[in-house]
Amino acid sequence: MATERLISPTATGSDDQNINWSLRPQSIDEYIGQQDLIERLSIAIQASQFRDEPMEHLLLHGPPGLGKTTLAHVIAQKMGTQLHTTSGPALAKGTDLVGALTRLKPRDVLFIDEIHRLPVAVEEFIYPAMEDFRIDVCLDSGMHARTVQIKCKPFTLIGATTRAGMLSSPLRSRFGIIHHLDYYTHDELRIILSRSAGLLNIAHAHEEALNIIAERARGTPRIANRLLRRVRDFAHVRTNNKITQSTVDDALNLEGVDALGLDHIDRRYLTIIASIYEGGPVGLEAVAATMNEDAGTLEDVVEPYLLQIGFLARTRRGRMLTTAGADHLGVTLDRPVDDHILFNSEDPE
Numbered sequence: 001m002a003t004e005r006l007i008s009p010t011a012t013g014s015d016d017q018n019i020n021w022s023l024r025p026q027s028i029d030e031y032i033g034q035q036d037l038i039e040r041l042s043i044a045i046q047a048s049q050f051r052d053e054p055m056e057h058l059l060l061h062g063p064p065g066l067g068k069t070t071l072a073h074v075i076a077q078k079m080g081t082q083l084h085t086t087s088g089p090a091l092a093k094g095t096d097l098v099g100a101l102t103r104l105k106p107r108d109v110l111f112i113d114e115i116h117r118l119p120v121a122v123e124e125f126i127y128p129a130m131e132d133f134r135i136d137v138c139l140d141s142g143m144h145a146r147t148v149q150i151k152c153k154p155f156t157l158i159g160a161t162t163r164a165g166m167l168s169s170p171l172r173s174r175f176g177i178i179h180h181l182d183y184y185t186h187d188e189l190r191i192i193l194s195r196s197a198g199l200l201n202i203a204h205a206h207e208e209a210l211n212i213i214a215e216r217a218r219g220t221p222r223i224a225n226r227l228l229r230r231v232r233d234f235a236h237v238r239t240n241n242k243i244t245q246s247t248v249d250d251a252l253n254l255e256g257v258d259a260l261g262l263d264h265i266d267r268r269y270l271t272i273i274a275s276i277y278e279g280g281p282v283g284l285e286a287v288a289a290t291m292n293e294d295a296g297t298l299e300d301v302v303e304p305y306l307l308q309i310g311f312l313a314r315t316r317r318g319r320m321l322t323t324a325g326a327d328h329l330g331v332t333l334d335r336p337v338d339d340h341i342l343f344n345s346e347d348p349e
């Protein structure tokens, strides 16, 4: 399945999550990458500490695996307060949120992952809490209905989402700081990998070897760390723990992860568009049916990276393989693809 891939940006199981946890930065000063955001946050945190207030509510959006939860942890750590985590789908009723809000101490951080999946009933509870640190609970119904106001402590809400477009505008407008997380550069990933190699007691990793892992990590620290662990296992069994460029090559080729971090599902997706649909344009549903995969899964977990590296284009008439994508597969397309894309592309978000 597409969601259980080695290069999946989401955690693939509890082991993955636990190890990921142990490798995450413990403080905002240890955080690598997302420089603009870190600077904005450091100022916001310091200013709020001067005023003895909570930091403004923060909305983080962007692809999975880029450290939204980690950021919430280091923000709470810097504020010297506690982090409480929950997620949109876990909050089914308004009262679920009441419990979470009344447990907060002053300036604590409440992290809501997948905030775009918050049910409407819960969303309405959150507005007065965000604005006035107040919860309006409705008691009884019909002619006996009355609203009781409960105060909660001043807190910071951090909302995380991979789908900023699905957030209602009243909710979105209540966040004081909104930031899009970007993919990490190869250099940033290499630094993260060096740090992780130290934490995992990997003593014999060549700089160049970490560089190759960084290039295959799809701009995502979680993937970089997972690939590093696969390489570490391989080195343990095959190369007496020595990690050179060829160790990384052999280990990741064995896993089916190529030089740009594409795996067999990415290549199958691109190959189907190239060979069965002559490079496109083709509808997502048609590709999904040919692959026997769910269209939503392809859209969420396969397409984002292919769009990001310019191998795939979403046009009004359907998905198209680009010249770069065709070159990577080693196929030639009969049509002048890129002109077509230039005039018909749509914003993929």
Ligand code: ADE
Pocket (backbone or CB within 6 Å): 023, 024, 025, 030, 031, 032, 033, 067, 070, 192, 195, 221, 222
């Ligand atoms: N481990 C995973 N993500 C990291 C980051 N952004 N900085 C430092 N270490 C990390």
